[in-house]
Amino acid sequence: MDSTPITQFGAPDAPHCDPETARVGIIPAPLEYSVCYMEGTHNGPQAILDASSQMELYDEELDTCPIEVGVYTHTAVDYTGMDHAAALQATGAAVRKTLAQGQFPFILGGEHSLSAPCIAAVHEKYPDLTVVHIDAHGDLRDTYEGTPLSHASIERRVVDMGIPVLEIGIRSFSPEEAEFLKKEQPNVAVVWAYQMAKGLARIPWERLSKHTYITVDLDAIDPSEMPAVGTPEPGGLSWYQVLDLIREICQRSEVVGMDVVELCPMEGQTRADFLAAKLVYKMLGYRFCSKG
Ligand SMILES: [Mn+2]
Known part of the structure; x- marks a missing residue:
């Protein structure tokens, strides 16, 4: 196999990646500061780009090639020499720049703490924003391991920004988060994974506003399908459960x-890299190519 790193999502068939005309700006964000268990998430963005080069670009469900909307992959955010706070600022700056170029920002992580500055940047442009958080974890702790910047606090930071949050697929929640949820219910809704597994979940779609940001932590997906987290x-959640959710959000x-x-x-877990790359592509398809 060619070992040259892939720099464009969906390459090598890349006539779609003209930065002047692309509607989508992919931002690789290899951020890793507050990971607590397995290390290596800074390698995530490149693994997604590499796997994306092996994908078929026709989407049989949408009967089109979503890549044709124009997908330009920016140079990865460079965190050399930065502490966590500076790295988060740099990530937000990359999103602002992409928005200023008129592109739709799609960020590839990296650890989940990066979502907070990305959401903040998008929120500046869309003040009515709602965040849909698809994850195994609530990420609603005020601090974790002594820092409010932790991946385990990302959604709490979003709530602090006054942004409504809809969490889906949750099955790992601390007593502190449970207590918080009871007090802050108007701003945060949680759909538990066990309810979804039993067919008892009702997704409160009425909570979505006109504009939505979707953050997908890949550990939302069952480890049998997504082991590399x-x-x-x-x-x-299953692959198709996640796709159904994304499609419905994009319709609503x-x-x-x-x-x-x-x-x-x-x-030895390349299936995970391929799942992540394909998920990114399916999300772009639902966003830009769904017929309703
Ligand atoms: Mn998680």
């Missing part, structure tokens, strides 16, 4: 930013 949790709201985070590439 730092903190796997049993009882996760104008999605204005997305991220896929926490891929932690593992030796």
Whole structure:
């Protein structure tokens, strides 16, 4: 196999990646500061780009090639010499720049803490924003391991920004988060994975506003399908459950930013890299090519 790193999502068939005309700006964000269990998520963005070069670009469900909307992959954010706070600022700056170029920002992580500055940047442009958080974990702790910047606090930071949050697929929640949820219910809704598994979940779609940001932590997906994450949790969503969710969100709201985070590439688990790459592509298809 060619070992040259792929720099454009969906390459080598890349006539779609003209930065002047692309509607989508992919931002590789190899951020890794507060990972607590398995290390390696800084390798996630490149693994997604590499796997994307092996994907078929026709989407049989949508009967089109979503890549044709124009998908330009920016140079990865360079975190050399930065502490965590500076790295988060640099990530937000990359999103602002992409928005200023008129592109739809799609961020590839990297650890989940990067979503907070990305959401903040999108929120500046769309003040009515709602965030849909698809994850195994609530990420609603005020601080974790002594820092408010942790991946385990990302959604709490979003709530602090006054942005409504809809969490889906959750099955790992601390007592502190449960207590918080009871007090802050108007701003945060949680759909538990066990309810979804039993067919008892009702997704409160009425909570979506006109504009939505979707953050997908890959550990939302069951570890049998997505083993390469730092903190796997049993009882996760299936591939098709996640696709159904994304498609429905894209039908019900104008999605204005997305991220896929926490891929932690593992030796011998290339299926995970391919799942992540294909998920990014399916998300772009639902966003730009769904017929309603
Ligand atoms: Mn998670």
